[in-house]
Amino acid sequence: MKVLIIGSGGREHALAWKIAQSDKVSKIYTLPGNAGMGQISERVPGSVTDIKATADFAEKQAIDLTVIGPESPLIIGIVDEFEKRGLTVFGPDKEAAQMEGSKVFTKRLMIDNGIPTAMCEFFDDPDKANAYIDSVAAKSDDPIVIKADGEAAGKGVFINKTKAEAYQAVDIIMKQRAFGASGDRIVIEDYLDGPEASFMFFVDGETFVPMIPAQDYKRAYDDDKGLNTGGMGCYSPVPVLPADLQATVIDTIIKPTLKALKVKSIHYKGVLYCGLALTSKGPKVVEFNARFGDPETQVVLPLLQTDLVDIMLGCARGSLDTVPVNWYNRKAVCVVMASGGYPGDYEKGKVITGIDEAEKTGVIVFHAGTEIKDGKIVTSGGRVLGVTAVGDSYKDCVYKAYAGVNVIDFNNAHFRRDIGARLLTGDR
Structure with a gap:
């Protein structure tokens, strides 16, 4: 069967990597994919949010299964378009994707049905939001959590330790409109303490x-x-x-x-x-x-x-x-390598070396923000690679993952050095 995967991040490379292991699959297309996905699939140029063109491609190529990776095409109804044409697609339809597409929708659903979550208020007026911040801060020293209602690529949540920070979050979301229409409404909610x-x-x-x-x-x-x-x-x-x-x-x-x-x-x-x-x-x-x-x-x-x-x-x-779903009784750790400056401004086009050498150590290197330029793999995004190690203990995984990271190099690479550190107390 033929499979089409929509997206270009580390998640989509992991999906392509796993799907490529299926005996049922003869061909994988990725739209638009990345340098790593191009090694195990045929890349198709296009935009993940051009849902009509994507469905046209799936029809023309007689795709048997389309897998939607990122949230943006789900929120605008790519699954509805595919199902309307009788195409098999993995992902929620537009109405169901409101679970991510609207924080207000989801919070109301939970509160109305007694599902445990933080108590909150909704605002479409920044002045009223700031007045509420004043009232909350007067009662508690806990952080104030502010979320943009709509999709914000994981960056629309602000955990504010002071009133000034909370005012700034409202300004960024609602006045500066850093997330566009996703910031027309905000949720201000209680801080939930715990891992x-x-x-x-x-x-x-x-x-x-x-x-x-x-x-x-x-x-x-x-x-x-x-x-x-x-x-x-x-x-x-x-x-x-x-x-x-x-x-x-x-x-x-x-x-x-x-x-x-x-x-x-x-x-x-x-x-x-x-x-x-x-x-x-x-x-x-x-x-x-x-x-x-x-x-x-x-x-x-x-x-x-x-x-x-x-x-x-x-x-x-x-x-x-x-379908019986079974899992290996093992552990896994992933360390993300990012462009210096991420999640703020960063440079692209930096040549990446050492991926093959890292993979020889036994890790899996999932590409995210990578492209091919002049025959070389270069950086093209904020998060560039995810180095995953699988093993029988967390200690083995952490050691292997960082051994792989240390072999890979690109200019101004940035990664955290404490991934999995909390697991290394005792033999796990």
């Missing part, structure tokens, strides 16, 4: 299957300093989210969320990503996303034993209950 974890689920509209949880590192610098990013590293599984707590999440969050969506006649298909805070009062939802996490995918998929294509077809066709 965070990412818990993803395969969903077919009726049945859901949990993946192995992961834990990522959002901040740009060591010790969780600096600005929020799309993610600077990750590991799986997550010791602070054991099986009994996973069962609690499923019973108190996932089941009621999918039920609440069904009441609205939304039958969710694809991946449902649940970002959790493990608070002293139990797990609470930080956010939902409508797709695989990045870099979570780069540690979760290497632990998946079952053919990913079988799972995706089960989700798309409503037959996930017929």
Whole structure:
């Protein structure tokens, strides 16, 4: 069968890498892909948000399965366009993708249905938002969390320790319009204290299957300093989210969320990503996303034993209950290498060396912001590579991942040096 993967990041390279292992797949296309994806697929030029042209290509090439990686095409209805044409596609439709496309929609859904999350207020007026900040700050010294309503590439969340920071966040989102129309409304919510974890689920509209949880590192610098990013590293599984707590999440969050969506006649298909805070009062939802996490995918998929294509077809066709999903009893750690300056301004076009040498050490190098120029692999984005190691202990994985990172070089490369450090207390 022929598979088309939409996207160009590390997540999509991990999807292509896993799908390429399926005996059922004879050809993979990636649109637009990156330098690494081009080694295992045929790259197709195009925009991920040009949904008509993408569907035209899938029809013309008789694609058997299309996999949507990033959120932006999901939010504008790429799945609806494919399904209208009778094409098999993995991902939620436009209505279901509101789970990521609108923080206001999702927060209201949770609050109305008693799903544990932070209490919040919604604002479309910056002056009223600032007045609310004054009232909150007068009652508590806790950080004030401010989120843009719409899609913001993982950068629309501001955790503000002072009133001044909170005012600035409102200004950036609503007045400077850093995220465009995504900042027309904001959510101001209570800060949830506790370790965070990412818990993803395969969903077919009726049945859901949990993946192995992961834990990522959002901040740009060591010790969780600096600005929020799309993610600077990750590991799986997550010791602070054991099986009994996973069962609690499923019973108190996932089941009621999918039920609440069904009441609205939304039958969710694809991946449902649940970002959790493990608070002293139990797990609470930080956010939902409508797709695989990045870099979570780069540690979760290497632990998946079952053919990913079988799972995706089960989700798309409503037959996930017929697919036994199995996992390797191993660990995985991913260290992201980024362009210097990320998540702010950064330079592109830096030649990357050492990838082949790193892979000889046993790591998997997932490309993100890479391109081919004059026959060489060069940087083309903020997050450039994800170096993943799989092993029997976290210690082995951390050591292997950083050994791989240290072989790779490009000008002004930046990576955190503490990915997985919290796991190295004791033999895990």
